[in-house]
Structures are given as structure tokens and as C-alpha cells.
Amino acid sequence: MAEAHTIHVDIVSAEGELFSGEATLVIAPGAIGELGIHPRHAPLLTTLKAGNVRVQVAGQEEQVFYVGGGALEVQPNKVTVLADTAVRAKDLDEAEAQNAKQRAEDLVRTRTDKRELAEAHAELLRAVAQLKTIERLRKKR
Numbered sequence: 001m002a003e004a005h006t007i008h009v010d011i012v013s014a015e016g017e018l019f020s021g022e023a024t025l026v027i028a029p030g031a032i033g034e035l036g037i038h039p040r041h042a043p044l045l046t047t048l049k050a051g052n053v054r055v056q057v058a059g060q061e062e063q064v065f066y067v068g069g070g071a072l073e074v075q076p077n078k079v080t081v082l083a084d085t086a087v088r089a090k091d092l093d094e095a096e097a098q099n100a101k102q103r104a105e106d107l108v109r110t111r112t113d114k115r116e117l118a119e120a121h122a123e124l125l126r127a128v129a130q131l132k133t134i135e136r137l138r139k140k141r
Contacts, residue, residue, distance in 0.1 A: 007039040008078045009055055011065055013086035018065055025056040026079050028072050029129075037074055044074040050129035052089065052136065053081055064089035066133045068126050089133045097134065101127035 006022040026037040029051030035044075048070045055063045068085035104127055107120035 005039055006058070007037065007041070007076075009081070010079070011053060011055075011067075011081040011083065011086060013067075013070070013083040015086070018086050018088060019055060019063065021055075021057065023055045023079075024058050025054075027052070027054040027056075028081065029053070029067070030072065035072070037079055040076045041074050041079075043076070044072070046072050048072050048081070048083070050126040052129075052133050053083075053086075064133065064137065066092055066130055068129075089137050092130055092134050094131070094134050097127055097130040101131065 011019040067083040070083035104124035
């Protein structure tokens with residue numbers, strides 16, 4: 001059971017569980033803006049956009065995860081991140097993200113079908129979010 005000054009956090013994706021433990025703060029990219037979640041937060045259910053989920057654990061370095069979208073459920077003593085895709089930020093491949101960004105930019109320029117264009121834009125947003133995550137980690141070091 002979580003102590004009054006911590007909240008239990010689970011981060012999972014189709015690939016499996018990435019994190020399960022106690023945190024003092026969770027910061028997530030909500031669909032309409034960044035969310036800061038402290039212990040005893042009011043219940044909340046929202047979608048996530050591509051970006052960083054940051055988990056602050058007492059006495060440890062902040063843990064950063066990239067999520068490609070998904071859902072976030074908050075209860076007073078528990079946060080659950082159900083990500084479409086998720087990876088520890090330190091495991092992101094910068095060259096692969098740059099290539100994905102270039103491919104998506106090419107698709108945006110060449111697609112005329114609305115659905116294909118929307119998919120290309122979504123892929124571009126995910127690639128840019130990955131690159132921002134990598135840059136943020138680089139600045140921390």
C-alpha cells in the first residue's frame with residue numbers, strides 16, 4: 001500500500017510492463033496539456049498524446065518514458081498509464097527517430113488522401129516527440 005506521500009504508478013504497453021512502483025510525482029502529456037499528478041490526486045481519465053511520462057521517485061533520479069499515445073487513469077492512490085507504445089527514454093534510437101521523422105515529412109508532402117495525410121501527421125508528431133525526449137535527456141546529462 002502506498003504511503004500518504006507516494007502514489008503507485010504502473011506504466012504498461014502492448015509490449016509489457018515498463019514500470020511499477022511508488023512515486024512522489026508523475027508528469028504526463030495529456031491530450032489537452034501536461035498533467036502533474038501528486039499523491040491523493042482527484043480521479044481522472046484522459047487520453048495521452050505522444051511525449052514524455054516522467055516519474056519522480058524519492059531518493060532516485062527521475063525516470064523518463066516515451067509514450068506514443070494512450071490513456072491515463074488516476075485514482076487517489078494509483079496512476080495507470082496504458083500506452084499505445086512505450087519505451088524507456090534512454091533506450092530511444094536517435095537515428096531511427098530522425099529517419100522516421102524524414103519518412104513522415106515525405107509522406108506529408110506527397111499524400112492527398114485525408115486519411116493517409118492524417119496518419120502521416122500522426123507519425124510525424126510521434127517522431128518529433130521522440131526527438132524532443134532524446135534532446136531533454138541529453139540536456140540533463
